[in-house]
Amino acid sequence: MIDHDDLETNSVADDPPPIGRRWSILYAIVLLNLALLIVIFYIFTKVFE
């Protein structure tokens, strides 16, 4: 049986991301991309309405 507590005391180091030095940079890229898309969609809605 898998023990969750073992997981917490025996954590494995995170694999580094292939691009960017930290995962937080990749997460920020995904969220910034979302923000940019929202802005583009909003402009798209307003320009063609």
Add this chain to the structure above:
Amino acid sequence: MRSIDWAVLVAALAYFVLYGMWKGRRTKDLDSFFLANRNLRWYTMAFSIMATQASAITFLSTPGQAYTDGMRFVQFYLGLPVAMVVLSITAVPIFHRLKVYTAYEYLEGRFDLKTRTLASFLFLIQRGLACGLTIYAPSVIFSVILGWNLNSVIVIIGSLVTTYTAFGGTKSVDNTNFQQAIVIATAMIGAFITIVYLLPSDVSLIDATYVAGKMGKLNAIDFSFDPANQYNFWSGLIGGCFLAMAYFGTDQSQVQRYLTGQSVAQSRLALLFNGIVKVPMQFFILFLGAMVFAFYQFVTPPVFFNPVEVRKLEASPYADTFRTVKEKHEQAFAAKEIELKSMIQAIRSEDDRATLLAEERMRETQASINAVRAEATSLMRANDPAANTNDTNYVFLTFVINYLPAGLIGLIIAAVFAASMSSTASELNALASTSMVDIYRRLIKRDARETQYVILSKIGTVFWGMFAIAFALYAGELGSLVEAVNRLGSLFYGTILGIFLLAFFFKKVRGTAAFTGAILGELVVLYCFFFSPIAFLWFNVIGCAVVVVTGILITTFMRRQTGA
């Protein structure tokens, strides 16, 4: 369909099955059968995740939705990228390090056996029924538009997908999903290019976009907060994030996709890629529908897109009245054409006042066309109270069949088959892994040989495939129950998500508290379903909240009792 379309369709289907079987030819143990030896690269997983989520209905209904309701549906996906980031931080490393086969396996280590078994059963009920509908829904549309035999289409899709899924397991599923995603993308891009080509020679893509926009079809973002409005920015970002967390974090048909990664990094990349690509992809499919709408501003559309309902009406005592309605529709369309040309002219000349006036006249003529359509649907209901008066699902395929060139029609139908097969394959694969790992191997026989488990897993896949086909064959006779089953996900997702949120974020909560919370959460959701008017999307939030709050309260109470 012409011979070249049949050739493309048959070649694509044969390729999917043979390729899937070839890729999965070396499955010897459960690790290879259910997790592809945990050896897949991020791009295979990413496309497999996207192909799993995008069922055939995505490609048939979504353009039709833009045609009738505009592009606001894209907001439904705005929460997905946020969910991908949250799951990359929380679920992916935990599942990977524990080397689980299923998401529910993790729950035993974190809580206890009963919580794991409860979550597994909830998943098997929900996904087992939904799998049949994944096959049934596109089959109905094919049978209506192309006149194919409904049962034959169901059996063909179901048998093909069961064959390669049972033969090669996850390796077959993920690699075939990857190929199918490419076919789907190629077909959709091909359809878009053709629509632009089919526009009148004096109408550019920008003109067509303005036409769709002025007619209210490009309403991609709406910041107004209205709880009654299903698709706005806020419901999409918050509700969509919730739903995506539940679907990608707790539904084994998705979890199994990223469990196959070589490493945490590869699995995270697959999810993050989905987070970047999914929203623009949905936008593109909706824009395709908006362009079909623009196309039908220059070419008279049918008064109703479901030919079966039209034929029923033409053979009824209402046939003469319907003929008059069709004539009125043509007259209204001819009147609109004149206004359309003056509106395009006004837009091109950048004359704001003339544009506004033309826009208003266009809206008036469009309103009269809508009124004629409403007359037609009233006749359908008068003739047959059970008539299907929603033709959204038939808009895109009707356009494809009538206007796209030979070859491309076959490719698009192959893409719809591919979409149905990719979703179904992932579902069958997940149903088999949960039945085997969480039920059979854990509760019934723990010490069988690995080869026995693999053989039983293949038999389990065939069983679920046959179950899905049987359910799809009878789905048409279930009437409104089909809609109920379609909403089934929302009856269970909230509870399952609540269990996982307790597991990930509330470390003091233990098995009994989580299990009690889950039972109470499920009872509350079922009560809301049967005895309240609450919209089903809210069940996800209600179920999850009850599980989490109950779990925390019980834990606090128990700790006080024990003085911990």
